[in-house]
Amino acid sequence: MDRRRVALLLVVVGLLCLPAPYYLGWAAEATSPPAQSSQIYVAEPVDLDNASDRKQFVDAHGHEVALADYRITARYSDEYRAPNATLDALVTAMREGSASVDDPDARADLRGIDAEYEFVRDTNENTEPDGYYRLTVADDGATVRAENVSDRAVANAIAERAPRYGNLSAGEQRTVDRVLENSTGDDLGYRPRVNEPYVDQFPTAIRKGDTLYSVTVYGHVDDFGPGFGGFVVGLGVAAVGVVLVIVGGGLYAYDRWSG
Numbered sequence: 001m002d003r004r005r006v007a008l009l010l011v012v013v014g015l016l017c018l019p020a021p022y023y024l025g026w027a028a029e030a031t032s033p034p035a036q037s038s039q040i041y042v043a044e045p046v047d048l049d050n051a052s053d054r055k056q057f058v059d060a061h062g063h064e065v066a067l068a069d070y071r072i073t074a075r076y077s078d079e080y081r082a083p084n085a086t087l088d089a090l091v092t093a094m095r096e097g098s099a100s101v102d103d104p105d106a107r108a109d110l111r112g113i114d115a116e117y118e119f120v121r122d123t124n125e126n127t128e129p130d131g132y133y134r135l136t137v138a139d140d141g142a143t144v145r146a147e148n149v150s151d152r153a154v155a156n157a158i159a160e161r162a163p164r165y166g167n168l169s170a171g172e173q174r175t176v177d178r179v180l181e182n183s184t185g186d187d188l189g190y191r192p193r194v195n196e197p198y199v200d201q202f203p204t205a206i207r208k209g210d211t212l213y214s215v216t217v218y219g220h221v222d223d224f225g226p227g228f229g230g231f232v233v234g235l236g237v238a239a240v241g242v243v244l245v246i247v248g249g250g251l252y253a254y255d256r257w258s259g
Contacts, residue, residue: 003255010248017241021234040189041202042218043179045211048155057158058132058151060216061205065157066119066132072109081105086113090120093146094133100143107141118157120146158205165208171197176206179215189218 047053072080072087080086082105089106092099101107113120114137121132132154133146165176175198182190192199203216 004252007248007250007252007255010244010251012248014241014244014246014248017237017244020237020241021231024234024237025231027230035194036191036221037194037199038221039202039217040191040219040221041179041215042183042189043176043206043213043215044183046159046205046214048152048159048212054151054155057205057214058154060203060214061158062119062121062132062154064161064205065117066121066154067113067117068121068123070123072113080109082109086110089144090135090146093144094120094122094148097147098143098145101141109141110137110144111139111141113137114144119149119154159207159212162205162207162212163201165206169197175199176208176215180208180213191221 046057048057069087069090072083072090082103085101085103085106086109089099089101089110101110114135117135119132120135132149132151134149134153136145136147137143165173168176175192175196178192179190179202182188192202203214206213206215
């Protein structure tokens with residue numbers, strides 16, 4: 001094989017190497033198992049008679065049964081027809097025990113809130129005392145009542161809604177078991193695959209047998225994924241490609257002009 005053919009071969013191989021960051025990154029993504037979640041989860045048993053356990057449990061899962069009042073603002077206006085009037089009615093009810101509602105849109109908002117949540121949480125120091133209020137809305141939405149409750153009432157409501165382990169599918173149970181098994185010892189936490197059953201429900205409360213557990217986020221992992229590793233390798237291959245193009249082009253030019 002003469003030098004010109006060798007030079008052209010080097011150039012062709014080099015050109016094929018240049019887009020390596022793209023196709024090696026894609027290949028790594030396509031051939032790798034499903035990515036892991038960026039969250040690491042742990043499960044802790046909860047004793048509702050223990051004040052500290054109860055507070056942590058409510059702090060972690062209170063949003064499942066209680067609507068924080070800051071969510072009823074203009075920022076979240078797409079969720080509510082009349083956020084200002086709805087919030088005013090709830091604040092009045094938390095302050096005075098009850099409130100009358102004239103705005104038909106606010107009435108509709110309150111009926112929707114009552115259907116989804118059992119409590120409202122005061123987060124803006126609108127009331128005294130602060131905390132959680134049990135929500136009661138008339139069928140027509142014209143009257144709303146709010147009664148201050150302890151965190152025990154909220155914790156009991158969360159526990160009542162908690163999924164039962166026995167009602168989960170076999171795959172969902174395996175995912176929960178992995179979290180439970182990795183929640184003791186020195187190496188705490190379980191980082192599931194994103195496609196594992198039930199991962200999309202975490203964090204959550206869950207009851208297994210007679211024990212109530214709180215599954216929460218223990219830590220986060222910044223992971224660029226397998227595609228990034230392929231991209232980095234591809235950069236090295238592309239660099240080799242640049243060298244091959246330069247060497248092959250130089251060899252071809254030298255042979256042509258010298259001969």
